[in-house]
Amino acid sequence: MDALVNKRIKQVLKGDQNAFADIVSLYQHKLYQVCYRMLGNKQESEDIAQEAFVRAYMNLHTFDQKRKFSTWLYRIATNLCIDRIRKKKPDYYLDAEVAGTEGLDMYSQIAADDQLPEEQIEQMELQDRIQYEIGRLPDKYRSVIVLKYIEELSLQEISEILDMPLGTVKTRIHRGREALRKQLNNL
């Protein structure tokens, strides 16, 4: 597969844009899946996965063909996802007092949509439940858990994708597993 991909990359670099379609069709499901598991929203995942391919196309000349293309592609996609997650985080402080109220802080203002009531979680279909639990993980654990157990990548590859030392990847996987276990156990 790598030989085919490298051939297509060379064609694209020579100016044949249509050769890129084969690359997209080879990796679209993998990339979309990572984005979906990271973001938990179909519309957003499609947008980010497409953006990842567009960026890959525009920066194709910087790709070192001795390396694995999928790793490079995953890296673009996970970076975009992490950026998107960070942008969604509110930039106001929750404990700041709300103007015009006495002793009411922002905690009292947010709807409790982060934590669903127990009965509702128990009624969830298994697949929804999995996505829900992954989505509850802090994003630094979410990325490693998704890459390791859903994409089934090696620790070495994950360390290349996320550009962090192998030791850090291991620690995050351990903590992510632990966090997930606690989430599941609390019910």
Added chain:
Amino acid sequence: MNTCPEHIIDYMHDYLDGDISREHEQELKQHLHSCSDCKQLMQELSETIAFVKSASHITAPPHFEESVMARLPKPKSRVGMQKWIRRHPLFVAAAVFCLFMSATLIGNFMDDQHFSVTKQPNLVVDGQTVIVPEGEVVKGDIVVKNGDLIVEGEVDGNVTVINGQYMASSAVVSGKIEEIDEAFEWLWYTIKNSVKTALTFEDKEETK
């Protein structure tokens, strides 16, 4: 479980990563046999993994590929351009010739930005203005570049002003009066002139 050695939990994770030495694995298994708390923890961790792994495969929506291709920036049609060039060598040669020609001519024009005037007796030069004083008669042509010409007397010949203004009150000019302002006019003038010189040159040849 509080009394259990801490490294046992590390061993559990190493085991789950498939990255454990044989001795550590032995130690872990022995400990799990004797400690039900740790055994349960191990069980829960394995179940957690199984839970995540049971996630179904998700596929990209239909038309994903087309959408990506539509979002790509337009290719710099280098390939098409090269083909076209190869097919039309004559046109390319002509284009290159025109390009060099105009480059030299415009270059000349740019070089000629300084003030100059044809030397004639009884012309008065004041800064960038050339004056033909009243009562004087200039015999011959006058060419002024990048300056103005004021004719108050008489000129017995052609007058050409390039990049400047021609002003006359009660002037008498026996020849043609030309004002040239733009690069293109200048170009035209140069071409005309070179043709004219060529022609007069031929005339002279013939008269010989």
